[in-house]
Amino acid sequence: MNIKCIKKGNWIILSENRNIIYGISIILIIIFHYFEDVLNSPNGINKEIHNIAVIYNVLFGSIGVEVFLFLSGIGLYFSLEKGRDVLKFYSKRIKRIIIPYVIIGLVYWGCVDIWINGTDLGDVCYDFLFISLFTEGKQLFWYVAFIITAYAIYPIIYSMIKRYGEKSILILSVIGILIQFIPRLLFKDVYINAEIYFTRFLIFFIGAYCGQKVFEKKNIEFADYILIIGGAIQFILYMFIHYLHILPICDRFFELIGERVIKCFWGISMTFILVIVTTKIIPKIVQKFFEYIGKITYELFLTHVAIRDYMKIINYQTSNLVNYIFCIGISFVLAIVIHEINKKIFSLTSGRTCN
Secondary structure, eight states, X not given: OOHHHHHHTBTHHHHHTHHHHHHHHHHHHHHHHHHHHHHTOSSOOOHHHHHHHHHHHHHTTTHXXXXXXXXXXXXXXXXXXXXXXXXXXXXXXXXXXXXXXXXXXXXXXXXXXXXXXXXXXXXXXXXHTTHHHHHTOOOTTHHHHHHHHHHHHHHHHHHHHHHHGGGHHHHHHHHHHHHHHHHHHHOHHHHHHHHHHHTXXXXXXXXXXXXXXXXXXXXXXXXXXXXXXXXXXXXXXXXXXHHTTOOHHHHHHHHHHOHHHXXXXXXXXXXXXXXXXXXXXXXXXXXXXXXHHHHTHHHXXXXXXXXXXXXXXTTOOTTSHHHHHHHHHHHHHHHHHHHHHHHHHHHHHHSSOOO
């Protein structure tokens, strides 16, 4: 880890700490899911836990997703910059994403659609291929649909960044906002069903743009600090205005642009906060733990959301802390197993390893 880069303020700190921050981001998501279940629980919940859940969801919510997507946009820039063979880029990403989803997705949808709901293979395919995400709002594996789309268009994004340089941030931001607002205005039902999908492209595009800064080890300049610090300031303003119901005009503005846009820039600020906390406070042994989790983040996300949802379907409420700890334990074990299986398959088909 380059301490000088941290002191001088260099974008490379995001690359040097990427897996650690990935690991922390999935932990933040898992915590968010627990508090989400607490707040949605039909049963009585301890008042102190309920209050903690409210505070956590106001301050952080699903911010781990924004952090993860921001870093993903950066990481993919590295992949194309180091080797500009688009076919190899697609091949590696397909193996990395599809194999774990085939294992987890088919088992989950097979159990839920056929065993529990008594339907047929047609419904399994309908859900597995994400059609129900847009038509029925089945959002469980939305991230897989998102990242497949993101991978598919990334070479275009990369070319745009190389061609237009600094100007590309404006172009990508406009595209990210249009992807969010066009369905919201023209295809309301589809947008409502898949809001979680449409509203995450902006943070991913900004990450892709920042990928060039990270790869070229550029210093963090004044304009960059405005983005980083401004994200935190606008989120603090949003909390005061929205939750205290002051300045109705500003509250209406925040409502119009949507909470995801606000969380997008808060996510950028949070990424740098996590880097600072990681490098200055967290002990090395804990960093190693988060770094390992960062390598299995995708598999852990898939196993976690599948097991959590399945437990709720069979009435094992995950708002119960004991049940949720069990859910986390099983998720970790399965994620490690599936990650190792994927590494073996990747190695056999390409002669390389998959991290």
